[in-house]
Structures are given as structure tokens and as C-alpha cells.
Amino acid sequence: MSHAFAxxxxxxxxxxxAGVAAVEHGADxxxxxxxxxxxxxxxxxxxxxxAALAAHAHRxxxxxxxxxxxxxxxxxxxEARRVVVQAYEAGVDAxxxxxMGLLELxxxxxxxxxxxxxxxxxPAKARFLQDVGFSQIVLARELDLRQIRAIADAxxxxxxxxxxxxxxxxxxxxxGQCTISHAFTGRSANRGECAQMCRLPWSLKDAxxxxxxxxxxxxxxxxxxxxxxxxxxxxxxIRSFKIEGRLKDLAYVKxxxxxxxxxxxxxxxxxxxxxxxxxxxxxxxxxxxxDKTFNRGSTDYFVNGRHGDIESFESPKFVGAPVGHVRxxxxxxxxxxAAEPLANGDGLAWFDAAGELQGARVNRVDGDxxxxxxxxxxxxxxxxxxxNVDHAFEKQLGGKSxxxxxxxxLRLADxxxxxxLTITDETGVSATATLACDKVEARDPERARATLxxxxxxxxxTMFVAAADEVAIDTAQPWFVPVGQLNALRRAxxxxxxxxxxxxxxxxxxxxxxxxxxxxxxxxxxxxxNVFNVRAREFYRKHxxxxxxxxxxxxxxxxxxxxxxxxxCLRYSFNLCPxxxxxxxxxxxTLWQERADGERVxxxxxxxxxxxxxxxxxxxxxxxxxxxxxxxxxx
Numbered sequence: 001m002s003h004a005f006a007x008x009x010x011x012x013x014x015x016x017x018a019g020v021a022a023v024e025h026g027a028d029x030x031x032x033x034x035x036x037x038x039x040x041x042x043x044x045x046x047x048x049x050x051a052a053l054a055a056h057a058h059r060x061x062x063x064x065x066x067x068x069x070x071x072x073x074x075x076x077x078x079e080a081r082r083v084v085v086q087a088y089e090a091g092v093d094a095x096x097x098x099x100m101g102l103l104e105l106x107x108x109x110x111x112x113x114x115x116x117x118x119x120x121x122x123p124a125k126a127r128f129l130q131d132v133g134f135s136q137i138v139l140a141r142e143l144d145l146r147q148i149r150a151i152a153d154a155x156x157x158x159x160x161x162x163x164x165x166x167x168x169x170x171x172x173x174x175x176g177q178c179t180i181s182h183a184f185t186g187r188s189a190n191r192g193e194c195a196q197m198c199r200l201p202w203s204l205k206d207a208x209x210x211x212x213x214x215x216x217x218x219x220x221x222x223x224x225x226x227x228x229x230x231x232x233x234x235x236x237x238i239r240s241f242k243i244e245g246r247l248k249d250l251a252y253v254k255x256x257x258x259x260x261x262x263x264x265x266x267x268x269x270x271x272x273x274x275x276x277x278x279x280x281x282x283x284x285x286x287x288x289x290x291d292k293t294f295n296r297g298s299t300d301y302f303v304n305g306r307h308g309d310i311e312s313f314e315s316p317k318f319v320g321a322p323v324g325h326v327r328x329x330x331x332x333x334x335x336x337x338a339a340e341p342l343a344n345g346d347g348l349a350w351f352d353a354a355g356e357l358q359g360a361r362v363n364r365v366d367g368d369x370x371x372x373x374x375x376x377x378x379x380x381x382x383x384x385x386x387x388n389v390d391h392a393f394e395k396q397l398g399g400k401s402x403x404x405x406x407x408x409x410l411r412l413a414d415x416x417x418x419x420x421l422t423i424t425d426e427t428g429v430s431a432t433a434t435l436a437c438d439k440v441e442a443r444d445p446e447r448a449r450a451t452l453x454x455x456x457x458x459x460x461x462t463m464f465v466a467a468a469d470e471v472a473i474d475t476a477q478p479w480f481v482p483v484g485q486l487n488a489l490r491r492a493x494x495x496x497x498x499x500x501x502x503x504x505x506x507x508x509x510x511x512x513x514x515x516x517x518x519x520x521x522x523x524x525x526x527x528x529x530n531v532f533n534v535r536a537r538e539f540y541r542k543h544x545x546x547x548x549x550x551x552x553x554x555x556x557x558x559x560x561x562x563x564x565x566x567x568x569c570l571r572y573s574f575n576l577c578p579x580x581x582x583x584x585x586x587x588x589x590t591l592w593q594e595r596a597d598g599e600r601v602x603x604x605x606x607x608x609x610x611x612x613x614x615x616x617x618x619x620x621x622x623x624x625x626x627x628x629x630x631x632x633x634x635x
Contacts, residue, residue: 006277007234009264010065010163011257012245016049018253019064020056025254025402026261028278029063031096033246034087037080038067041192043246047086054091058505059463059498060404061427062278063093067246069115071099071190071532071551081105093507094136098176098190101535103132109510111135116165117176117190117530121147123154124521130160131518132543135511136240138163140174141224142302142567145236152237159511161239166226167256167290168244170301170310172198172219173564173619177528179552180563183623188553190530199316200593204570205605207587212574213313215355218591219619220316221568222309225290225298227259231267233303234274251397252293258402259288279427280406280463286396294318302567306615311573315357320349320388329379332363332372336385342370347389352378359388405465408497410456410490411472414439419475421456421493423464429504431496435481435489442480449478455486462494519544527552527561557623563606564619571610571617578612586610591619 011027013019019030033043034050054064066087072080084095084107094111095102098118114120114129114137121140129137137155139148139162152162171178178189180197187193198219204212224244226233233241241264243256261282268274291298296312296319324338336342342365349359358379360372407426412419418437424430442448453471520540524547531537532551540548550556571577571586578584590605607620 005274006239007264007268007274008063008161008163008240008277009257009260010240010242011253012168012243012248013053013253014043014246014248015045016053018250019053021250021254021402022257023057023060023062024282024404025257025284026265026282026404027062027257028276029065029093029240030057031065031067031242031246033067034083036083037070037072037076038192038246040067040246047090050087050092051090054093058091058502060278060280060406061501061505063508064091065094065096065113066092067096067115068102069096069098069117070192071188071530071536071553072101074533074535077101077105077533077535081107084108084110091507096138098530099532099536100132100539101533101537104535104539111508111510113163114138115176116140119174119176119528120151121174122521123151126151126160126162127154128518128520128543130155130511131514133511133513134160135508136161136163138165138240138242139238141165141170142174144302144305145229145232148233148236148238157237157239162237163240163242164226164233164238165224165244166230166233166241166260167224168248169296170221170224170299172221172568173566176530177565178563179527179561180619180621182553183563183621186624190532190551190553196316198564203592204574204608205590205592206576207589209590212570212576212589216313217316218311218313218570218573219564219566219568220296220312221301222297222299222312223295224301225295226300226303227263227290229300229303230260230263231271234267234271248294251394254397254401255286255288255293256290258282258284258286259290262288279425280404282402282404285401286393289393291321292390292393306567306572308573310568313573314351314355317349317357318388319357320347320386322384323348323387324385326350326379326381326383326385327368328381329376332375334370334372334376334379335368336370338368338385340387342387343391345389345391345394346387347391348372349386349388350376350379350383353380354378361389362391404463405459406463406501407470408459408464408466409470409472410466410493411474412452412456413474414476419479419481419489421489423493423497425464425497425501427501427504429497429501431493431500433489433492433496435485437481437485440480442478445478448480449473451483452478452481452486455483456490458487458490459494462491463498464494517543523547525549527557528565552623555623560607560620560622562609562618563621564617566617566619567615569610569615569617570608586612 008028010029011022013030013032088108096113098115114134116138181195182188185195187195201215202218203214299310324336328335346362358377363373364371411422419435422432457471520543526549530551589608609618
């Protein structure tokens with residue numbers, strides 16, 4: 001299989017259980033955090049669990065990628081190197097990194113992937129990362145198909161695979177370019193501790209101080225869903241399709257992985273020039289429905305250009321699908337006009353008079369009358385009900401919901417002292433087991449042949465599966481063999497094949513940087529270059545960067561700076577875009593955080609500046625502890 005034509009479904013794993021489930025539900029690769037230095041600090045895992053995941057994934061020729069994608073202090077470099085060595089020994093196939101200082105360390109020959117925090121938006125940046133030794137790079141979520149195609153044309157698909165997020169939460173800022181969390185709380189997104197300030201309610205005012213919107217989640221986006229664009233992304237040059245969600249629960253991983261496995265397999269059936277990058281096929285006991293597990297509504301973001309469905313202003317939580325309206329409320333009893341049947345254990349949500357999302361579990365359903373577990377807060381007649389927990393669907397995902405098998409062909413042949421069974425898997429790996437036995441002529445040759453085929457094809461207790469026409473009986477005649485002996489021969493051959501597959505698995509090689517060293521596209525880096533240690537500084541100097549500022553996390557930026565740079569534009573959202581409305585100027589606007597009673601939580605507002613040429617919005621503010629008034633956040 002040519003790597004240039006292999007397509008990879010890359011799924012998230014919060015822990016070992018989620019990683020195993022991702023593989024079972026069809027992932028070609030899984031990414032997971034280690035004990036430290038991952039961009040999701042609360043999703044760390046022990047090396048023993050990572051080794052167990054790697055062993056399981058490699059059974060199916062699937063890869064395990066370790067997220068080591070925070071920026072590092074000088075005093076953390078030695079420990080980071082130890083983590084990399086341990087990961088390599090545990091069987092990890094590649095590292096996902098942001099900090100270029102790691103490339104200056106003496107690492108084992110493990111493949112390197114560039115994290116989304118590397119902010120890869122241009123062909124020049126992508127080519128540079130390829131040329132310094134990255135084998136896979138995840139492109140910025142904000143790119144459109146034309147921009148992706150330009151990056152694919154500038155890179156070598158044999159040397160460097162392009163990866164793209166196809167599902168899950170969207171960061172409103174360019175990844176790696178958001179410092180608002182550190183500015184306000186001291187918790188850095190680049191250090192794995194994002195405070196998710198983009199999900200808080202804000203109020204928006206124009207240049208004259210007039211309100212445009214009050215207490216809405218103005219920086220919160222819907223969730224990414226590229227289901228409809230998968231083939232277009234393939235044609236643009238994407239080879240790895242990434243699902244967001246290292247903090248998501250097991251049901252989400254199962255459901256969303258299965259959904260995209262089916263979608264990609266459907267494309268592969270009609271596109272023989274592409275193939276899966278791992279072995280085995282998954283079957284499911286449920287019908288995947290991405291809308292049934294956590295989501296904030298869906299958008300394909302900017303893949304097909306700017307449009308107006310990217311915001312999630314009402315709530316950053318999982319609202320769910322509308323299922324009916326309230327006819328009456330009496331204590332914990334609610335009478336509803338339900339468009340869909342409700343069930344005990346369902347989770348219902350609604351918006352109260354203040355626009356806040358409320359919710360409760362269903363205790364009992366009796367026709368159009370439902371009893372809730374708790375007293376409903378702010379639920380009134382006429383309110384729209386949403387279901388954000390479908391109990392029946394959750395129950396389907398609660399147990400074993402998928403099975404993954406590798407296709408094999410079996411051949412029974414005569415051996416000097418009995419019989420030999422050879423099993424060959426779909427990737428060409430073979431193993432043979434022999435059975436010493438007397439060859440007894442069968443009284444009924446056709447029946448004996450059928451018995452041989454049937455017994456040898458019973459692979460249900462293994463990771464393998466064979467169709468009836470993939471069991472060949474190539475003996476001089478269909479001998480009579482006791483079923484018990486056939487079963488033992490089959491088990492021995494299957495065990496030998498599993499061992500042979502483990503031996504045949506080859507970790508992908510580390511790419512070598514070009515010589516002489518590639519030059520970085522710019523000769524200077526500001527605080528958004530995220531240079532936080534001496535090794536990263538050495539890396540960029542080696543590659544032609546002359547002026548290198550410290551990362552924002554070094555706390556040297558005391559004035560007003562861009563805390564976020566985003567393609568999401570509030571002028572566009574409120575029909576105030578100068579490109580669409582004649583006579584409007586892109587004057588700055590301000591964001592305020594206020595309580596429901598109007599009390600300001602942030603004493604100093606954030607300024608919004610609009611770069612219409614680049615079609616970007618800058619959220620400008622200052623660091624807590626810097627000069628001027630300190631912002632104060634709500635609890």
C-alpha cells in the first residue's frame with residue numbers, strides 16, 4: 001500500500017478504555033496524552049496504559065500518537081526527553097509536538113507530527129515544517145479548500161501527510177495564537193490549561209458605546225462537522241482525518257468514530273486509488289448518529305468559505321435536538337406536545353426567561369405527561385424542549401458496540417506427517433501450523449470437504465474472519481479429520497498469525513531534515529511564536545530567525561496586545577461587515593463581561609479590532625499583572 005494513497009481516520013482517546021474503543025470502532029490511528037506535557041492537562045495517562053493501547057492498536061496495524069504538545073520551560077526539557085524515551089519504549093509510533101525545542105534534543109528515532117498549535121496556514125510554513133523533519137502536519141481549522149490545495153501543492157505527499165480536523169469542538173482563535181486564558185487567569189492554553197473564556201457570556205458595544213448584544217456567548221462556536229466535505233478534502237490533499245475530543249466521554253468516541261468510519265469506507269468503495277491505512281473492518285451494533293452525543297450544533301466552518309452558521313451564541317453546552325413544546329407544568333410533572341417519543345432516563349433541556357440553559361432527567365413517561373427527577377427551573381408553558389440525552393441510544397453504546405476483524409484466507413495442504421494450515425491476512429502476512437495425524441479416507445468426500453471448510457472457518461474467538469470462499473482445501477483428497485483436531489490446528493494457526501503480525505509491524509521512520517537547514521519563512525518572531533526555552537531559540541536561530549521574542553507565558557508583554565486572532569467576526573455575525581453593508585466603517589468595538597444584574601465583571605473591556613483585508617478579528621487586551629487596570633473574572 002502506498003502511503004501517498006492511504007487515508008487515516010485519527011480518533012481521540014482520553015484514556016486506555018477510550019483508545020481501545022476507538023480502534024474497535026474503526027480508527028486507523030489514536031492520539032492520547034501521556035503523564036505530562038499534553039495540551040489537555042486533565043487527560044494524562046500512565047506509560048503502562050499507553051503501552052497496552054499500542055499493543056492493541058498494532059494488532060490492527062493502527063498507530064498510536066502521543067500528544068506532547070505544550071510549550072516547555074527550560075527546566076522541563078530533560079523531563080520531556082525522558083517522557084519521549086519512555087513513549088518510544090512503550091511502542092508509541094509518533095509524537096504530536098508544538099515546541100520546536102524538542103527537535104534540538106537527543107530523541108529516539110520516533111516520527112514527529114506538528115500539532116495544531118503550530119498554526120499552519122500557509123504553504124511556506126507547511127513546507128518549512130516538512131523540511132525540518134515533520135512527517136505529518138495538522139492544518140489550521142480555518143482554511144478553505146483552495147488554501148488546503150495550495151499547501152498540498154507546496155509539500156511532498158510522500159514525505160509529509162496533511163492532517164485536518166473533521167469533527168468536534170472549534171477553538172475560536174487560531175490554535176497556538178490564543179493567550180486570553182493566560183492573560184486573565186495565568187492558565188495557559190499553550191501549557192494545557194485553557195480556562196475556556198471563549199465559552200463565557202459577553203456583552204458587545206459599538207464604537208459609540210451603544211449595546212449590540214448583551215450577555216451572549218459571543219466567542220463560542222458551533223462544533224465542526226465535515227461529513228459532507230470528506231471527498232472534497234481528500235481531493236484537496238488531506239490524508240489524515242482527525243476527530244477532536246480528548247476530553248470527551250466514551251459514548252462520543254464510539255459514536256463519532258463509527259460515523260466517520262462508515263463515511264470514509266463508503267468513499268473508498270468508489271475510489272480504488274485510495275486505501276485504509278490500517279487492517280480490519282468494524283461492524284457495529286448501533287447506527288452512528290453524531291447529533292446524539294455531545295455537540296453544540298454543527299458547522300463546516302470555512303472549508304467552503306465564510307457563511308453565517310458558525311456561532312453558538314445561545315449556549316456553549318449540549319442543548320440537544322428539539323422534541324416538543326410544554327403545554328403545562330405542575331411541580332415535577334410536565335405535559336408536553338412531543339414530536340418524538342420520550343423515554344425514562346432521557347435528558348431534557350430548555351431555556352429559561354433569562355436565556356440560561358436548564359435541564360432535568362425524565363423519571364417516568366405516561367403518555368403526554370412526564371415526571372422529572374428534579375423540580376424544573378424556569379420551565380414555563382410554551383417553552384421548547386430539547387433532548388440532550390437519548391437514554392435508549394446511550395444504552396446501546398454502554399456495552400460492547402463494535403467488533404473489528406482482520407480478513408484472512410486459509411489453505412489446508414498435505415504435510416509429510418499430516419496436515420498444514422496456512423493463514424494469510426489482508427496485508428499479506430502469513431503463518432502456518434501443522435498437525436501430525438493419520439490421513440484417513442473419508443467415506444463421503446463431499447461431506448468431509450464441507451466439514452473441513454466449516455471447522456477451519458470458525459474464527460469467531462479470534463481477531464480474524466474468513467468468508468466461505470476463502471477457505472481452500474488443497475489436499476490430495478478431503479481426508480477425514482476429527483473436529484477436535486481441526487479446531488486445535490485452526491487455533492494454532494490463528495495464534496501464529498497474530499504473533500507474525502506483531503513481528504511484521506514496523507514503526508514509521510523518523511524523517512530527516514533537509515541539509516542545509518531550511519529557512520523559516522520570517523526573520524523575526526513576536527510573542528505569538530511561543531518560544532519559551534533556550535532550545536527553541538536555538539532552533540529558530542539555526543533556521544534564519546534573527547529577532548525572537550519570548551512567549552506570552554514569560555510575562556514580558558505588559559501593554560495591549562492581541563489576545564486572540566480569529567476568523568470569527570462579530571461584525572459579520574451582526575450584519576455590520578463593511579464588505580457587505582455600504583457606508584459602514586470597521587471601527588473598533590468592545591467586549592464586556594457582565595452579570596445578569598448588569599454589574600461588570602471585567603473592569604477593563606476587551607477591544608475588538610477588525611483587519612478586513614485579512615478578514616480577521618483581533619481581541620485586544622492586557623495581561624493580568626501588566627500595567628493598567630486588572631481584569632476580574634466571575635467565579
